[in-house]
Amino acid sequence: MITRSERSGEKRNRIFSPGRRNRREKKLPFRLSFITKGDGGRVYPFTRFVNGEEAVLEESAGVSLVENQDIWLRFDGPPDFRFTMDGLDVVTLPHAEKIDGQSYLRPGWKGEPFLLFEGRDFPLVPGYYVITVTGAGKIWRGLLEITPKFMGRQSWQAMREELVEEIKDLSFDFMKRSIHISRSMEGELGLKSAMLLRFYAISEESDRVVQVLGELARTANSRIVRKQGVVRSNRDAAGAHIRCASGKSREGTPVLPVICSEVTWNVAENRFAKAILQKLDENLRSFVQEIDDHARRLGKVQDANAGYYKNRDFKNGANALSHFEKYRARAVHIRNAIRMVAEATWFHEAESGMPETLPMTVFLDPRYSLLYRLYRNLKNPADSLSVSSFYQFQWKRTDKLYELWCFLQFIKALEEKGWDLATGPAVVQEDGKYRLSSLEEGTEITLSRNDEKIRLIYDGTVPQHASDTDRETDPLYTNNVHRRPDLRMDYYRNGAYYGSLVADFKYRDIFFLWRDAARSAGIRTQFNAYRDMNTKFYRGMEESDSIRNSRPVKEVWAVFPKEIPPRGDEDFSLRFISLAPGLKANGNLAEMVERYIVSLNEN
Incomplete structure (x- = not known):
């Protein structure tokens, strides 16, 4: 069935003339196509690639697909080539190769397409997804766009606009802090x-x-200007210094018109x-x-x-x-x-x-x-106040846009509960405007409230060994490969470490994926790793007791952009958090964070 509809789809999608299309395809050492079941197995050849990582974020989408449908992939090329894209990290595919936590697919499969994302169980959320093909020492990048059926695009655009204002607000908060x-x-x-x-x-x-x-x-700045003046004709003008006089002279005095130089302060600047x-x-x-x-x-x-x-x-x-x-x-x-x-x-x-x-x-x-x-x-x-160009490069990375937006929501939630910003990214001056330096990987923001302190870390790596930890900066460690959560919140009281909250921001319909144990095996392993992080600094315990008997991460939060009733999975100490522009659940975040802090203070 896919083969028949694929042929008809190729006829409908022939944008270039045959000659031009062939010439363009010859430039690529591989062939990549997406196939959707929702519109009869239509084939979408993907040929719009660029080389630079930043260039792809300025490029138009190579293919646009509607959300909530099955997406198949055909990838043909040399055996050492690999394909990956945003979203593959949270699904389990039978033939995927894991490299540094990212899933990669090999070409081949006898020319047959295989199911990449299933619309029923794992629909891709509207947004842009970066596609990457590697091989022969080169990297090709492109953009796949998932478009919403209903009002999702407005929410998506609102998130972008809201993020701009919130980055400005955060810049302002740090500016106030710098003037005490x-x-x-x-x-x-x-x-x-x-x-x-x-x-x-x-x-x-x-x-x-x-x-x-x-x-x-x-x-100040000055200029030499030439102007017309006069000199008295009974003087040796050639041998003496000429000083311009006005055109008027005593009656009967002979004068000569001259062009002379004069310094003026009346210049534009x-x-x-x-x-x-x-x-x-x-x-x-x-x-x-x-x-x-x-x-x-x-x-x-x-x-x-x-x-x-x-x-x-x-x-x-x-x-x-x-x-x-x-x-x-x-x-x-x-x-x-x-x-x-x-x-x-x-x-x-x-x-x-x-x-x-x-x-x-x-x-x-x-x-x-x-x-x-x-x-x-x-x-x-x-x-x-302005926004760093760093964020402009993130607008088309919808998953990154969502991560940044969510991180700022946690800061706002803490401020709502009386926490004050203490330290964070520098406020820098650029083109005469003040802006917050970019929230890059490992960015840390510290907040305080009375005798309490919180460290929020965005996309930071947790140490692998207990010997690499530090009470003040890196209290947690794990020997699992999954050790880079989107958010880590370390909580201190009177200088003692009381535990952490770990959260991941998934721009996916994570709750529906979670209900299929086989399809969600990868993220189950990831969230388990977050839950099982350890510390040797828990409260006032001895190091050995802390390592054996403490559980510093009481919950892991899976944050995703779809509104559902409060849900969790006690077996994984997991809580599903709905968070996106326009959701009613957004108003619950401050109280939920506060309740978690209270739980860290309990015995």
Whole structure:
């Protein structure tokens, strides 16, 4: 049946002329096709490949298939070639080869296709899946797109848009942390996010801005211009220094017209700098006024609480007032430096008014570009946040997009329960904007709450031997090949290690796959390995007792993008967690994480 429909499918899919198609296929030393049962066994030849890992993420999909149907694969090529794709790591195929936890398929099978994914038991979720073929020392990559039947694409796009905003929010949280403003402090300050972003911009740039203003107070860019003037004709103009005079002269004095050179400060970048400094001074004046208003209100509250100087609110208020004074002083310092520049000769000579287009010198001269950047970030604070290009490369890797999105949901869930960010990726400046450096493999974020501490590790590798562990950074170990979960949450209380939560983010319909023991054998082994991780640092135990008697990972969470009632598998200490944009279950995550933390504190 597949053979008959395959032939008819080839006729329908002939996009190129026979000659052009043959020439294109000759460039590939293998042949790859997908076959779907849902549309009568139609054949989809896959020929759109690129070489680079980043290039594939900018490429269009080579084949698009509708979700929830059986997908067959035909792969022909030299015997040493191998095929793999996203999703093969969680299914069990009879002829697959496992290399570093990834499944690879050999070509051949006598030219017959074989079932790759079964729509009933393991439907691929809508998104992009990277296909990889290796052989002869080369790597070919392409994209397979699974399209939704109903509203799945909107949820998929919403996840992408939501991730952008949440990365910006996380950047902002770390920016606040770097200027020593905690969540409780933020409440005491009573400031909106725009004001806090201005705090950060001034904190980051003030020293450099004052230095630049000191230089501009002494000198600025100038040009030599030629202009027409006159000299008195009764002087030896050839032998004396010619100084241009105006066209007017005393009546009766003979003059000669000349073209002479003159230095001018009225150049485009100085006109721009003058306009920027005037506007920057206005912004800083408003900034100082806003600080004074907040300080005045907070001062009244402090006066009312003066009798309770040991009270936590009073201490937070005093700390907040100290922050106000510090940032007010920095803003005033910059304003004073601007006044010094305003007394310079070039400042008076340069015309006022912001030019319609930015002079090129603004981008070439770091002094002018720094002033423009500070002005822009103070005027529109929200625009000072951006998203790393790292994430742009992940948009077409839907499984990676889902992993990043889920990781941020756990951070949000902890913050919702009163946890404060302590350490994490650096906030860097790029093209005049602030952004969080990429959440790459092994990224660690630390949060604190009273005497508790949590370390969240994204896609980190667990040590293989007890001797490689460390109480503070790597308390767990396992000798299993499955030792790289998407998320690990290490929990500490009063400096003691109390256990971990291990979670994997599966952009698959993992619950339905789990119900088929044979098809899910691979992920059952994986989750078992996570559950059986060990430690020699459990609470206050001796090392030998900890290794023999502790169970630091009480549960493993399988997170996937489909809403189901709360489910689990006690035999595997496994809990299924529904998480995706728009799901009602999203609101349960914070409480579930908190309950797990409580369980770690129980004997």
